[in-house]
Amino acid sequence: xxxxxxxxxxxxxxxxxxxxxxxxxxxxxxxxxxxxxxxxxxxxxxxxxxxxxxxxxxxxxxxxxxxxxxxxxxxxxxxxxxxxxxxxxxxxxxxxxxxxxxxxxxxxxxxxxxxxxxxxxxxxxxxxxxxxxxxxxxxxxxxxxxxxxxxxxxxxxxxxxxxxxxxxxxxxxxxxxxxxxxxxxxxxxxxxxxxxxxxxxxxxxxxxxxxxxxxxxxxxxxxxxxxxxxxxxxxxxxxxxxxxxxxxxxxxxxxxxxxxxxxxxxxxxxxxxxxxxxxxxxxxxxxxxxxxxxxxxxxxxxxxxxxxxxxxxxxxxxxxxxxxxxxxxxxxxxxxx
Amino acid sequence: xxxxxxxxxxxxxxxxxxxxxxxxxxxxxxxxxxxxxxxxxxxxxxxxxxxxxxxxxxxxxxxxxxxxxxxxxxxxxxxxxxxxxxxxxxxxxxxxxxxxxxxxxxxxxxxxxxxxxxxxxxxxxxxxxxxxxxxxxxxxxxxxxxxxxxxxxxxxxxxxxxxxxxxxxxxxxxxxxxxxxxxxxxxxxxxxxxxxxxxxxxxxxxxxxxxxxxxxxxxxxxxxxxxxxxxxxxxxxxxxxxxxxxxxxxxxxxxxxxxxxxxxxxxxxxxxxxxxxxxxxxxxxxxxxxxxxxxxxxxxxxxxxxxxxxxxxxxxxxxxxxxxxxxxxxxxxxxxxxxxxxxxxxxxxxxxxxxxxxxxxxxxxxxxxxxxxxxxxxxxxxxxxxxxxxxxxxxxxxxxxxxxxxxxxxxxxxxxxxxxxxxxxxxxxxxxxxxxxxxxxxxxxxxxxxxxxxxxxxxxxxxxxxxxxxxxxxxxxxxxxxxxxxxxxxxxxxxxxxxxxxxxxxxxxxxxxxx
Numbered sequence: 001x002x003x004x005x006x007x008x009x010x011x012x013x014x015x016x017x018x019x020x021x022x023x024x025x026x027x028x029x030x031x032x033x034x035x036x037x038x039x040x041x042x043x044x045x046x047x048x049x050x051x052x053x054x055x056x057x058x059x060x061x062x063x064x065x066x067x068x069x070x071x072x073x074x075x076x077x078x079x080x081x082x083x084x085x086x087x088x089x090x091x092x093x094x095x096x097x098x099x100x101x102x103x104x105x106x107x108x109x110x111x112x113x114x115x116x117x118x119x120x121x122x123x124x125x126x127x128x129x130x131x132x133x134x135x136x137x138x139x140x141x142x143x144x145x146x147x148x149x150x151x152x153x154x155x156x157x158x159x160x161x162x163x164x165x166x167x168x169x170x171x172x173x174x175x176x177x178x179x180x181x182x183x184x185x186x187x188x189x190x191x192x193x194x195x196x197x198x199x200x201x202x203x204x205x206x207x208x209x210x211x212x213x214x215x216x217x218x219x220x221x222x223x224x225x226x227x228x229x230x231x232x233x234x235x236x237x238x239x240x241x242x243x244x245x246x247x248x249x250x251x252x253x254x255x256x257x258x259x260x261x262x263x264x265x266x267x268x269x270x271x272x273x274x275x276x277x278x279x280x281x282x283x284x285x286x287x288x289x290x291x292x293x294x295x296x297x298x299x300x301x302x303x304x305x306x307x308x309x310x311x312x313x314x315x316x317x318x319x320x321x322x323x324x325x326x327x328x329x330x331x332x333x334x335x336x337x
Numbered sequence: 338x339x340x341x342x343x344x345x346x347x348x349x350x351x352x353x354x355x356x357x358x359x360x361x362x363x364x365x366x367x368x369x370x371x372x373x374x375x376x377x378x379x380x381x382x383x384x385x386x387x388x389x390x391x392x393x394x395x396x397x398x399x400x401x402x403x404x405x406x407x408x409x410x411x412x413x414x415x416x417x418x419x420x421x422x423x424x425x426x427x428x429x430x431x432x433x434x435x436x437x438x439x440x441x442x443x444x445x446x447x448x449x450x451x452x453x454x455x456x457x458x459x460x461x462x463x464x465x466x467x468x469x470x471x472x473x474x475x476x477x478x479x480x481x482x483x484x485x486x487x488x489x490x491x492x493x494x495x496x497x498x499x500x501x502x503x504x505x506x507x508x509x510x511x512x513x514x515x516x517x518x519x520x521x522x523x524x525x526x527x528x529x530x531x532x533x534x535x536x537x538x539x540x541x542x543x544x545x546x547x548x549x550x551x552x553x554x555x556x557x558x559x560x561x562x563x564x565x566x567x568x569x570x571x572x573x574x575x576x577x578x579x580x581x582x583x584x585x586x587x588x589x590x591x592x593x594x595x596x597x598x599x600x601x602x603x604x605x606x607x608x609x610x611x612x613x614x615x616x617x618x619x620x621x622x623x624x625x626x627x628x629x630x631x632x633x634x635x636x637x638x639x640x641x642x643x644x645x646x647x648x649x650x651x652x653x654x655x656x657x658x659x660x661x662x663x664x665x666x667x668x669x670x671x672x673x674x675x676x677x678x679x680x681x682x683x684x685x686x687x688x689x690x691x692x693x694x695x696x697x698x699x700x701x702x703x704x705x706x707x708x709x710x711x712x713x714x715x716x717x718x719x720x721x722x723x724x725x726x727x728x729x730x731x732x733x734x735x736x737x738x739x740x741x742x743x744x745x746x747x748x749x750x751x752x753x754x755x756x757x758x759x760x761x762x763x764x765x766x767x768x769x770x771x772x773x774x775x776x777x778x779x780x781x782x783x784x785x786x787x788x789x790x791x792x793x794x795x796x797x798x799x800x801x802x803x804x805x806x807x808x809x810x811x812x813x814x815x816x817x818x819x820x821x822x823x824x825x826x827x828x829x830x831x832x833x834x835x836x837x838x839x840x841x842x843x844x845x846x847x848x849x850x851x852x
Contacts, residue, residue, distance in 0.1 A: 059736020065402060066477070074477045109396060109404075119546045120392055182584050190584035191577050193570050196543045196550065287577035289392065289546055296573070297393025297404075302736065306393055 039319040054304040061108035064302040105305035113309035119198040124290035131213035143225025148248040165219030170278040174212040174285045191287040224267035228260035262329035269325035382851035383566040386589040387578040390571040399519035400473040407571040413844040416519035416535035425668040442506040447499045453558040456534035463493035468523040506792040538847040547571030563850035590827040595653040614666035615824030615839035620817040625777030627747040633691040640684040648820040651713045656822040664759035671807040698727040702749040754840040776815020
């Protein structure tokens, strides 16, 4: 696992960096625009795949939201009402063309998808971004600490701990946290309950869901940070600093880290997807009112517009973070020229 | 666990049943628990109750498809139905104080409760009820919810009488009005639904994303309500709901299931409320064609099943053995018919007589729609193997199951919320022309018996006819009903008088109080 990470992530900046060296800021803007376009295109393809996948599932929104007593004629009427008798591409085209106006379509139960996501999506973003910030801080700290004592016991302990943390699925972490921090000790509320404003009634309800996401992700990201720093360790200027007798933590922070940042940014950005994916499992366990619950109901209801709406929002969030990582990389590599 | 609207509507369900009327019976016979502290209801307090639901399936329409129990619970506390389920008789008055039928049992007159008002103070009139029933009848599922009653045959007589004319004689018509006949004010537009006043024991304070706070309606015509308020919390899974209860974040975990009950058994401070006859998971054998068309083969399969073992293992013991007759909660259920027990020798003899091909392997199709369903199929298959019948369990995804297997398959599992009457199941699933005739059952004798039952006004004569009908069902039908699952709610000790009726009986909380 960590091998692939190093190969993929760490090798990339070296290659593209070499290509960017002679270019100037004008081309940077072009490159960002191209990156935005590429991400948007990927999202569109993804949404098409989502529509097609819902179509392939047995049953459709009309049968899935009908009651057991409905006759075949009732279901056919519903199908017509929901426009399911129209070709797939036509429905997809309608949905996509409404998208620029901020219209995410109507769910199989006749509600606006934007209304259905208005409360849950910000909640998931809050959960995801809190987890993201924490994992970035924790993995940078742990990765640098390990890199400043290469080969020493602490380096190995952090390495092993990171691998095992990543290997444990979110729901196992969640159940462990729930047992220890709530049911046995009573320190934290077991589940998230929301009030009249749609927000969790106390902020302590966020702690366990965030931790359940942070622990595995920090395992992943620490390995990325450590790997990127290890690659930098053999760079001439880092070796020189080391030979000059500078203290290890100075070498890591001042000399190795700046060069490793582009790789770290890209690596950590990829964990946005995993954070949002993990959120679905974690939200269910802690009854956190996010998009996980919406997505589960949408899949059960074969609700293509709603599923696409969730994918759209999550995809947009992930794309933004990936873009930010692209920018960091471009900037850092540009600065070196 | 995967909750589908089918589970929610039918496991609990559209069939469910309920607590009774505060007005009529004072609630003594539904005591959730031997009442503590002298048992005198105390006024006040807020009940925090958890109910299952999913954000993507939320609905606020009382006549819509309620996929979420949480939404149904909230609607049932705000809006009243014409009648509600009870123990005996199994239909009790609510917004309709009384009713009577014409001699041909086709025309039914419902008299509205005196003094019933909407939450905004305006009186409830027959025009409001007629408008609401017509609205319900005109939904896509309307025909299934008010079978035999066309929209144009719903009329008012004066201000306080609603007349329903059925297409055919129907002695049990009031039963149909128990669960979804929520009454709104005439001409409520779809846009106003979220704030529309109801007539129920509680008024909406706020609703957000499946969660709601309801406050007592002091002007309720149905009697005294003890609680100040009810907070409904929506949970996606029974696991999260039971965690919340164990951690003290809610007072009641509604319909949380056997797994949670087992966990809570060791806790002295938690009451496990068992609501018997809550749900059935019968095995359906196709009677029309295929390997189970022979009556003797079907009886053999009914003799092969070890009912005690099924209840013990599939339901964790939270249930009772059943006798292949649907509608076990009916006061008219034929308790006199001897309980069928396991008899492998007789089963083998019947199979030989019927020349049943024991060399073949037969598929038993099931789903994981509700907990225990697939397990019941697996256990039955292993029990059948002891009689030399090779059964292979095939799990289907819910959508595929309803499209390909339900109503069509030779051998499959199904599930029904029950306590509904024997006649309800007869009309829905057993008469030849029934829309949901799961086993393709067509028996002239049974059809005649059914017509006699619904066309007989005299109670005694009707009782006799009903017993005959159940005997035929026991002997010949395509159902193998091995047991009935209890509905299970968990509650903290201070919650008193929780409803004990099966199905949606759990939603009528007007008699609950906190000690």
